[in-house]
Amino acid sequence: MVVDGVLVTQPRPGKFRAxxxxxxxxxxxxxxxxxxxxxxxxxxxxxxxxDGARISGPATGRLARISVSVQGESIVIP
Structure with missing residues (x-):
């Protein structure tokens, strides 16, 4: 999901990345x-x-990682 320019993913159950x-x-x-x-x-x-690492294509770097945490049933991005 993308919210306010931030992409939040769940690469495996209970693990979130932004x-x-x-x-x-x-x-x-x-x-x-x-x-x-x-x-x-x-x-x-x-x-x-x-982890946002580049696999292929014209981009030369990875996606910028943003801190994310889970508090109760909410995903929190500072």
């Missing part, structure tokens, strides 16, 4: 993950859902 939803290549929004892969909608750069 990333800037902007591709480092040209600043285009990335799509939510499919089969563990986050994809840029413009130029098809691909990133690992687990």
């Amino acid at each position: 990333f800037d939803a902007t591709c480092p290549h040209r600043g285009v929004r990335v799509s939510p993950p499919s089969d563990g892969v986050i994809t840029c909608m413009a130029h098809n750069s691909r990133f690992q859902e687990s």
